[in-house]
Amino acid sequence: MKNKENLIRIITLLVAILLVVGIISLISNFRLNQKDDATSVGIVLIGASDDNGWNQSHYEGLLEACEQNSCTMFCEELVSEEEAQVKKAVSRLKVSGCSCIFLTSFGYKAYLDELARTYPEIAFYCISGDGEEKNTSSYFARMYQVRYLSGIVAGSKTKSNVLGFVAAMPISETIRSINAYTLGARKANPHVRVLVSYTGSWEDQEKEKAAAKALADAGADVLTYHEDRPYTLEVAEELGIYSTGYDYVADEYSDKFLTASIFKWDVLYGRVLGDYLSGRANFANDYWLGLTEGAVALYPFSSQVTEETKKLVASEEERIQTWRDVFSGEIRDNHGFLRCHEDERIGDDELFNLIDWYVEGVEIYE
Numbered sequence: 001m002k003n004k005e006n007l008i009r010i011i012t013l014l015v016a017i018l019l020v021v022g023i024i025s026l027i028s029n030f031r032l033n034q035k036d037d038a039t040s041v042g043i044v045l046i047g048a049s050d051d052n053g054w055n056q057s058h059y060e061g062l063l064e065a066c067e068q069n070s071c072t073m074f075c076e077e078l079v080s081e082e083e084a085q086v087k088k089a090v091s092r093l094k095v096s097g098c099s100c101i102f103l104t105s106f107g108y109k110a111y112l113d114e115l116a117r118t119y120p121e122i123a124f125y126c127i128s129g130d131g132e133e134k135n136t137s138s139y140f141a142r143m144y145q146v147r148y149l150s151g152i153v154a155g156s157k158t159k160s161n162v163l164g165f166v167a168a169m170p171i172s173e174t175i176r177s178i179n180a181y182t183l184g185a186r187k188a189n190p191h192v193r194v195l196v197s198y199t200g201s202w203e204d205q206e207k208e209k210a211a212a213k214a215l216a217d218a219g220a221d222v223l224t225y226h227e228d229r230p231y232t233l234e235v236a237e238e239l240g241i242y243s244t245g246y247d248y249v250a251d252e253y254s255d256k257f258l259t260a261s262i263f264k265w266d267v268l269y270g271r272v273l274g275d276y277l278s279g280r281a282n283f284a285n286d287y288w289l290g291l292t293e294g295a296v297a298l299y300p301f302s303s304q305v306t307e308e309t310k311k312l313v314a315s316e317e318e319r320i321q322t323w324r325d326v327f328s329g330e331i332r333d334n335h336g337f338l339r340c341h342e343d344e345r346i347g348d349d350e351l352f353n354l355i356d357w358y359v360e361g362v363e364i365y366e
Contacts, residue, residue, distance in 0.1 A: 038072050039100065039277060042093035044086065045077040046105035047203060047228055054202070054228035057248035058104045061265025065273045074098055081107030090115055094122065100276055102139075102269075103127060105202070106171065112136055123276055128173050128352075130286055139272050140173075142290030144180035144351070146261040146298050148326045149313050150244045151184025153258050153301070154222040156309040157242050161191045164215030164365075166225040166232045168202045172355050174226045177261075179359040180326050181224065186361050188312060195220055195365040196358075203228040209235050215365060216241060222258075233257065242304070249299050260299035268295045288348065292321050327351060334358045 043062050047055035059075060066073040074096045076089035086108055093101055100123045103112065109129030116124050116133035123135050130138035154163050163185055167174045178196055185192040195218055197211035212223055212235035222242040225232035230251070236243035237253055245260025268289050274280075289295035301310060320326060328345035332338055339357065340346050346355075358364075 038070055040074060040097040041066055041071045041273065042074045042076070042090075042096065042098035042101040044079050044089050044093070044101065044103050044105070044108065045075065046079060046081065046107075047077065049075055049077045051229060052248070052250035053230060054247055055104070056250065057263055057265055058102075061263070061267075062102060062269045062273075064266040065269035068270060069273055069277055071273065071277075079105075081105055081110075083111055086111050087115070090119070094119055099123065100273070101125070106173065125272060125287075137286055139268060139287035140352075141263050141265075141268055141295040142288060143261060143263065143296055144176045144326055145290045145320055146296045147177045147180040147246075148184035148187075148320070149298055149317055150224070150259055150261045151181035151186075152188045152313050152316060153305055153309055154181070154224065154242070154244050155185030155188035155192045156306065156312070157258060157304065158185075158189065158192060158222050160219045160221045161189065161193060162219040162221065163192060163194045164212065164218070164220030164223045165194055165196045166208055166211045166215065166223070166227060167196055167198050168227050169198055169200055170356070172351070172353055175355050175358065176327075176351050177226050178362060179355070182359050182361045183326060183331070184316070187316065188309070192361055194362050196362060197365045199227070205229070205231050208232060212236070213239070218365060245299060255302045255304050258302045258305055262297055262299050264295050264297055267293065271295075286352075288352065291317065332360045334360050334362050336360070 043058065045055040045058060049059040050056055055077065063073055074093055076093060079085050079089045090101060103124065103126040106128050109126045112124060112126050112129065112131040113133050116131055116136045120135060125137050125139050128138065128140050130136055165178055165181065167178060182194045185194060195215050197215055199207040199211055201207065208227055208231040212232040215223060216239055222244065223232050223236045224244045225246055230245060233243050233245055233253060242256045242258055244258050247263055249260050249262065268287065271289065272287055325345055327340065330342045331340040
């Protein structure tokens with residue numbers, strides 16, 4: 001009898017040990033060859049790390065996160081979205097010992113799965129796009145939330161009721177920003193129209209400046225953009241008209257530069273890198289952080305922004321964080337079709353991957 005009881009105790013103990021091991025495995029989920037020495041982290045940039053725009057903001061954000069976590073950062077810059085260039089850059093980061101690599105341009109995601117299969121020991125994080133492999137994930141910030149708020153500022157300031165928006169290409173990332181900006185502008189001024197000019201490139205100084213000037217000629221008295229560099233702001237300053245910025249602010253502008261929608265990449269990279277280093281990285285879930293987490297913010301207001309506008313922005317920011325996100329309630333597209341009902345919210349999958357329509361008030365300028 002006593003032998004039987006001892007056997008039961010042993011079996012129970014073994015089951016308990018197996019359960020504990022299983023739980024630890026689930027919690028850890030994914031951890032790649034962590035070493036006792038400093039972890040090497042890589043970043044791939046499409047432009048220069050000192051471009052006063054998209055690439056510099058990523059570079060500085062990840063560098064700060066690496067310093068906070070005692071990691072060593074390696075950077076590959078000026079890497080075009082061509083397959084051979086991306087693969088060579090990743091290969092060099094592999095040789096440098098990087099076990100975690102961040103791909104920071106939209107077009108890089110086309111090669112993500114192949115890279116992940118080639119280097120299964122490396123964790124790949126890709127901006128605006130994830131892959132099918134277990135060592136890939138997507139990360140981004142909810143820029144559209146502060147785009148909406150900066151739209152309120154622009155809509156409050158316009159006298160012509162026409163805003164100009166220079167954008168790279170019609171993908172989900174840019175379309176949701178255009179839509180959010182327009183929704184914010186029309187919250188402040190229901191008569192606003194937003195003219196959008198696409199350049200077809202993330203950085204082309206000649207095309208971007210030409211597009212910005214054309215939009216101003218078409219009546220836009222506030223300009224903004226969704227490109228890697230702030231060429232549109234330069235045009236606004238030259239013409240003496242209002243503007244709102246995007247992504248990163250490195251230069252000094254006049255008081256007609258009203259505010260900017262900026263990324264706080266140090267916050268986002270700190271979160272992602274912290275999860276990776278602690279073994280909490282979950283590649284089943286993508287990272288999409290916003291106002292609540294501090295991953296996006298508004299740049300300080302110009303003296304040209306009124307107290308009334310500031311109050312409306314503050315009220316809408318509180319609503320976004322505590323009640324309803326930007327893309328909720330009744331929303332119609334620019335053809336009059338109802339896209340979202342009063343008691344609905346547009347889901348993250350559509351916003352992140354699928355949105356290909358424009359809200360009421362948007363006009364594509366040819």
